[in-house]
Amino acid sequence: METNSILETIQMVSEEKLDIRTITMGISLFDCIDSDGKKARQKIYNKLTTKAKDLVKVANQIQAEYGIPIVNKRISVTPISLIAAASDDKDYVEFAKTMDQAATDLGVDLIGGFSALVQKGYQSGDIKLINSLPQALTETSRVCGSVNVGSTRSGINLDAVQKMGTVIKDLAKVDPVNCMSLVVFANAVEDNPFMAGAFHGVGEADCVINVGISGPGVVKNALEKVKGQPIDVVSETIKKTTFKVTRMGQFVGNVASKSLGVPFGIVDLSLAPTPNEGDSVAEILEEIGLESVGAPGTTAALALLNDAVKKGGVMACEHVGGLSGAFIPVSEDAEMIRAVTGGHLNIEKLEAMTAVCSVGLDMIAIPGDTTAETISGMIADEAAIGVINNKTTAVRIIPATGKKVGDEVEFGGLFGKAPVMAVNTNSPADFIHRGGRIPAPIHSFKN
């Protein structure tokens, strides 16, 4: 027995909050398509509750036997805009309710895929789904939605960007907290296990298991032991640590896949923070040598972290996928919240940071009087960063209806609280209202 290895592993879990952030079962709904919406929904309910019937049980069993916490059990499905398009339903709210019912009956935490892919234009189901988003996400508790508005191959659909600004405002009018269930993407990935952006891509197998790992605390702890050493050592330390964390993800995914009789898809190598102390990506950046996240140097430190996480993780698992990088959600990271509240971090710096990590402006509360056009402008900027840099970017912002800069929005649990951040108030309205499509960048033509 190698005593030190055993103690190190136990310490990683008990003190450094290493966990499997999510086991997400991706389920294709193509065989549920029906011209009668009601029949389609019955087929969807039946398929979900058949394929995922043991998901929660198996995850809990793995957690108990191997002593590794599995925080979330989730499902992602084929984008509903594709599945519901064959029906003549006028809106798709009932589809969201069916997903919600199946998730509740199965005991899974969240179900993603109330989604549309409109980077190049709308098919008939897309616009119905987008129009249904405010009501669907208000009247369900476990459903997550996403809309892909741009890609490196097709450019940015400015009509959709404009529309999503309005949808987010409408959603926030009822309750700002609902906005945490909606992500606007550029270059969305088809095997993402993380919410709110998970959906099961059209090129995926019928049913797969994807795993999202976590462990900012483990990385921070490892870096504490190399204080003052050259940055190369920092990179090496992150790589070695991430390797171990990812091995655990690969192992848990293998066990889950075998127990459920479902193929193992990918491990998503993401450092996902929680508001718990010692589980923060911002603290890693500060450990690298910044007085506060947001200081000059933050983008460089984050770039190094993101790259080292991937390099360490790639060799540790069979297939890497999903978003794979460091997440920088404001509300879900205690140190990020402190930096914002203390005036050390603003939206412009966060935007710069999204150019070098996954994923985007995430869980950021903005003043309630921010216009739909300004939100669209923020979406367009993020999409441009993704499209030009050939990476995924996303916007999950929360217009805090009735609140102003300095107030707070409470989400509860793992989602934390978000201080309302200042947004540039100069209007992009004329730009957004031009509509149309921003052409794909020149470097996308690789054939």
Next chain:
Amino acid sequence: MKAILTVIGHDHVGIVAKVSTKLAELNVNIIDISQTLMHENFTMMMMVTLDNSTQFDTVQKELASLGQETGLDIRIQRQEIFDAIQKL
């Protein structure tokens, strides 16, 4: 099934006796054992085997309640996870 059992806590008389008695009652076989004091904390690790008739969750619950009674942190985890993380 092989598992790793760890016992960590304040050192006092009879820890090894209590843990091994409980394991015997539960039909769990000890195949390796190591024990040390780290910063005055009693730290014991055991490699154990459970036969197929022994319920893992029962063993886990019994050990956890023994841990509560004696003020020790007692964990049991299947051994493969340690190999997965620590070995290539």
